[in-house]
Amino acid sequence: MAVEEVESERAEVEAAAAYTIKRYPVAPGVRLNVRSGPGTNYQLVKVLQYGASVPINCQTPGETVTGPYGTSNIWDNIANGQFVSDAYVRTGSDGYVAIRCA
Numbered sequence: 001m002a003v004e005e006v007e008s009e010r011a012e013v014e015a016a017a018a019y020t021i022k023r024y025p026v027a028p029g030v031r032l033n034v035r036s037g038p039g040t041n042y043q044l045v046k047v048l049q050y051g052a053s054v055p056i057n058c059q060t061p062g063e064t065v066t067g068p069y070g071t072s073n074i075w076d077n078i079a080n081g082q083f084v085s086d087a088y089v090r091t092g093s094d095g096y097v098a099i100r101c102a
Contacts, residue, residue, distance in 0.1 A: 021055040024076075024089045024097075027068035032089075034082045038062025038075035045082050054078040054089060058101035070094060077101050 026032045026048055035042040039062045048054070055078055062075040067087030074086035074096065091097045 023053040056098045060101040
């Protein structure tokens with residue numbers, strides 16, 4: 001392999017790693033409800049199992065919820081049409097850790 005090919009391949013791997021979405025742990029002992037929107041009045045989509053961790057694609061304001069990690073109106077989008085309250089996700093911050101959902 002030529003040096004240029006190795007450097008190009010390395011740059012592609014580094015670029016892909018930069019777009020990897022970090023996963024955050026759900027509070028211990030919690031089976032977290034996943035909703036279709038940013039509030040408890042939205043349809044229940046599924047329930048996450050104990051010990052789950054979630055990606056945060058984007059975040060949006062919504063219903064204020066109190067959980068193990070405080071009181072927050074931030075909701076985390078974990079997949080298309082799937083939201084969880086940030087009060088149940090250990091992000092290490094009381095604020096936004098991802099872009100705002102469009």
